[in-house]
Amino acid sequence: MSKQFPLMIFAAGKGTRMGELTRHQPKPLVKVAGKALIDHTLTTVENAPVSRTIVNICxxxxxxxxxxxxxxxxxxxxxxxxxxxxxxxxxxxxxLQDSTVFTLNSDAIWRGPDPLQMLADHWDANRMDALLLLITPEQARGHKGQGDFILNDHGQISRGPGYVYTGAQILRTEGLDKINETAFSLNLLWDLYDKSDRLYGLHWPGAWCDVGQPESIPLAEEILKDCDV
Incomplete structure (x- = not known):
């Protein structure tokens, strides 16, 4: 059995790219195929090795x-x-009550292997401070850009066009104490781990859609329909 880790789900953002859909509700409650995004997220990880789940709200x-x-x-x-x-x-x-945690964005649709289980299976605390789940640009529906990271043959990643970050990862939180800002992106923590050669990536093989804007909703619904056939 995989070791269990706490999970942090990011759900506090304003979702401004959603326009009218988030004028009177948070983005995690935007519906895809009649179901709120946050409910899709929780369904995706319902069998994952999670010890407790924290959701941030604003x-x-x-x-x-x-x-x-x-x-x-x-x-x-x-x-x-x-x-x-x-x-x-x-x-x-x-x-979270642990210094090694999963984090997951709440605005994506997943169909394929359990993303958190896959991360847990490949986590190596002796070599890694962060392990990010990645996909190719061709897999990344609803996502614009040429990718976020280059993945080498040893599984280490560095900044550059190539693989797209899915919004799922497992990482150690100790490095957060080295960052002076109050409000900041996890990109700053990744940069610290990159400098010490402890930033890793893992390719996930399933179907994925970034539901960050209204036009992504039908793309996400196509994934759900195709996987239900």
Missing amino acids: YFGEMLQDHLNNRDLVFSDESAELLETGGGLRKAAPL
């Missing part, structure tokens, strides 16, 4: 918390100040 946070109040979740409230991914993870650290 924009329409009470609405999201009400939607999830019947689930076994813990909330990290950022209503006083939106902290971005890095600051949000550092604020939630006492709730």
Whole structure:
């Protein structure tokens, strides 16, 4: 059995690219195929080796918390100040109760192997400080750009066009204490781990869609329909 790790789901952002769809609700409640994005996310990881799940909230946070109040979740409230991914993870650290954690964005649709189980199976704490789940640009529906990372033959990654970050990873949180900013992206933590040659990536083989804008919704629904056939 895989070791279990706590999971941080990022759900606090304003979702401005969604336009009217997020004027009166948070992005995680935007529906794809009649089901809220956050519910798709939780379904994706329902059998993953997760010890506890933390969800950060800010924009329409009470609405999201009400939607999830019947689930076994813990909330990290950022209503006083939106902290971005890095600051949000550092604020939630006492709730996570472990220094090695999964993190997952709440605005993607996945169909394929369990992303968190795959990360757990390949995690090597002796070599890694972060292991990011990656896909090729051809797999990345709803995503623009040429990729985020170059993946070498040893599994290490560096900045550059190539693979796309999926929004799922496992990482050590100790490096967060070295960052002085209050609100900051996890990119700063990755840069620290890259300098010490402990930043790794793993290719995920399934179907994936970034639902960050309204035009991505039908693309995501195509994935769900194709996988239900």
